[in-house]
Structures are given as structure tokens and as C-alpha cells.
Amino acid sequence: MQTFENNALVIGSDDFENQVPVPNGNYAPIRYNALKHGILSKLVVFPHEDRSEFDSLLTGLIEEHQPTEVTEIHLVEELASILWRKRRVLMGEGAALNSSLWNVAHEQHNKSTVRASVPLEVGLSNDSHDLIDLLTSGPEEMAERQRDAELDLAAPNKAAAILLKGGANAYKRARLALIEDSRDWWDSSVEEEEYPATAEGLTDFIDERLRPICYRMEKEARYQPAIKAQTLGEGVQAHRLEKLNRYETHLDRKFERTLAMLLRLKELRNRSYSNSEK
Incomplete structure (x- = not known):
């Protein structure tokens, strides 16, 4: 039993002589009893959960x-148990989202995500996208990819302009204008006799192979934010979160009622103490 004597809280025991007055403001005994013997405290934390986190919340x-x-x-314990359950709701929500995102990013048969991100744009498909890499990319990484894609496109355009203008060593200068990877691809195509090592052959290579790929890569890099947003949006799958949302709303209302009850009880008790002192 707990009583007030001369404005001091007394933690009761069966032996009256062992009762120890606790000055107002010292809630260590109450905190200890709530953590050690509280009914809700014993039941609300599951074996696989971190008991110390709940104890910290309750404290x-x-x-x-x-x-x-x-x-x-008891009401304070109830508040702690409600917040602890809300923690589980958020963990469940995160798990559901992670599962949905994994499905969207890994389903090879689903080719609509990238195309749906920019529905009126042609030439986009899931085939050339690593959605996992895209989801984990930050704004700086996406901006860097776009800059690289623009540079990759600028190189064949510059080479094509050199070839169109012609002049001495046009073929040599155009070849050097390509980035290293494109130049290696061109040299390999020449070795395999797919194109002749001439200005005309390099022009055909740029128009037929290199520039279409660079255009597509630049377009895909430009639409990275839209593709990422589409993937995240498809991963939400709100219908899977409906039950969690309803449960969270129930917990919010329960928390409000419990808190209001606690504050009202403390108000009545303080008023009673004030009247008794008059």
C-alpha cells in the first residue's frame, strides 16, 4: 500500500515499522516496482524482444x-504497452514494404514498372535496369549517372560531326573522339570485319549501333527519379497495410483515452490533497 504522510510518499509493507518515507519527487521505488512487478510489464514484451528497450520506455x-x-x-504501464505495440506495427509495416519492394524489383516477368514510370515515353524497358541498384542510389549517384550518360552521348555526336565535316585525318580524329569503351567496341567490330576501318564504316557504326544505345542510356538516366518513384509506389501495396493501419488507429485512440484518464485522475487527486490541507 502507498500513503501520504506529511507530503511524503510511503511505500507500504506488512510491517509498519519497515515503512520508508520517500520524499516527493523520488520515484525510484515506483519505477523499480513497475519494472519488476508490473502485470503489463511482464506480459507485453515477447521473449525475442529487447526487454531493456521497454524498460527504458516505461521509465x-x-x-x-x-x-x-x-x-x-497501471495507467502509465498501459501507456507504455500501447507505445510498444505501436512499435510492432511500424516494424510490421516496414517488413511488408520490404517484402513488396523485393517482389517488384526481382520479378523478371514483370516488365511494366519502368515503362509505367513514363507511360508516354518509348524505348524504356526493365531489361537494362537494375532496380535494386536504383532503389539504393542517392540523388548524387543518380546525378552522376546522368552526367556520364550525357557525356557518352556527346562523344559519338562529336565523332559524327567530325566525319561529316571531313578533311585530313577525319577518321583518326573521329575515332579518338569516342570514349574508351566505345573505341574498344569499334576496334573489335573492325577486327571481326563487321565494319571497314574507314570514315564511312565508322559513320555507319555510330548511326547503327553506338548512337542508339547512347540515346537510350541517356533517356534512362534522365528518368531515373521517375523509375525509382514508380518502383517504390508499386512496392507500397496499400491493401497489405490496411489491417495494420486499422490496428494503429485503434492503438492511437486507446492511448488518448488512457492518457486522458491518467491526467484526470491526477487532477482529481491533486485537488483532493489541496482540499485536505486547507
Whole structure:
């Protein structure tokens, strides 16, 4: 039993002589009892959960609301248990989103995600996209990819302009204008006798192979934010979160009612103490 004697809280025991007055503001005994013997505290934390995290939450609520009677302690415990359940809801929501995103990013038969991100743009497909890499990319990485794609496109355009203008060593200068990877691809095509090592052959290579790929890569890099947003949006799958959302709303209302009850009880108790002192 807990009583007030001369404005001091007394933690009761069966032996009256062993009762120890606790000055107002010292809630260590209450905190200890709530953590050690609280009914809700024992049941709300599952074996696989971190008990210390719940204890920290409950301790913070006890220090904030400073309960002085059994009912108040129980209500504070109830607040802690509600917040702990809300924590589970958020963890469940995160798990559901992760599962959905994994499905969207890994389903090879689903070719609509990239195309749907920019529905009126042609030439986009999932085939050339690593959606996992895209989802984990930050704004700086996406900006760097776009700059690289623009440079990759500028190189064959420059080479084509050199070839179109012609003049001495046009073929040599155009070849050197290509980036290293494109130049290696061209040299390999020449070795395999797919194109002749001439200005005309290089022009055909740029028009038929190199420039179409560079255009597509530049377009895909330009639409990275839209593709990422589409993938994240498809991963939400709101219907899977509906039950969690309803449960979270229930917990919010329960928290509000419990908190209102606690504050009202403390108000009535303080008013009673004030009247008794008059």
C-alpha cells in the first residue's frame, strides 16, 4: 500500500515499522516496482524482444507522469504497452514494404514498372535496369549517372560531326573522339570485319549501333527519379497495410483515452490533497 504522510510518499509493507518515507519527487521505488512487478510489464514484451528497450520506455513515462498510486502506475504501464505495440506495427509495416519492394524489383516477368514510370515515353524497358541498384542510389549517384550518360552521348555526336565535316585525318580524329569503351567496341567490330576501318564504316557504326544505345542510356538516366518513384509506389501495396493501419488507429485512440484518464485522475487527486490541507 502507498500513503501520504506529511507530503511524503510511503511505500507500504506488512510491517509498519519497515515503512520508508520517500520524499516527493523520488520515484525510484515506483519505477523499480513497475519494472519488476508490473502485470503489463511482464506480459507485453515477447521473449525475442529487447526487454531493456521497454524498460527504458516505461521509465521515461514514469518520470514524465510521476504516478503515486496503484491505478496511476497501471495507467502509465498501459501507456507504455500501447507505445510498444505501436512499435510492432511500424516494424510490421516496414517488413511488408520490404517484402513488396523485393517482389517488384526481382520479378523478371514483370516488365511494366519502368515503362509505367513514363507511360508516354518509348524505348524504356526493365531489361537494362537494375532496380535494386536504383532503389539504393542517392540523388548524387543518380546525378552522376546522368552526367556520364550525357557525356557518352556527346562523344559519338562529336565523332559524327567530325566525319561529316571531313578533311585530313577525319577518321583518326573521329575515332579518338569516342570514349574508351566505345573505341574498344569499334576496334573489335573492325577486327571481326563487321565494319571497314574507314570514315564511312565508322559513320555507319555510330548511326547503327553506338548512337542508339547512347540515346537510350541517356533517356534512362534522365528518368531515373521517375523509375525509382514508380518502383517504390508499386512496392507500397496499400491493401497489405490496411489491417495494420486499422490496428494503429485503434492503438492511437486507446492511448488518448488512457492518457486522458491518467491526467484526470491526477487532477482529481491533486485537488483532493489541496482540499485536505486547507
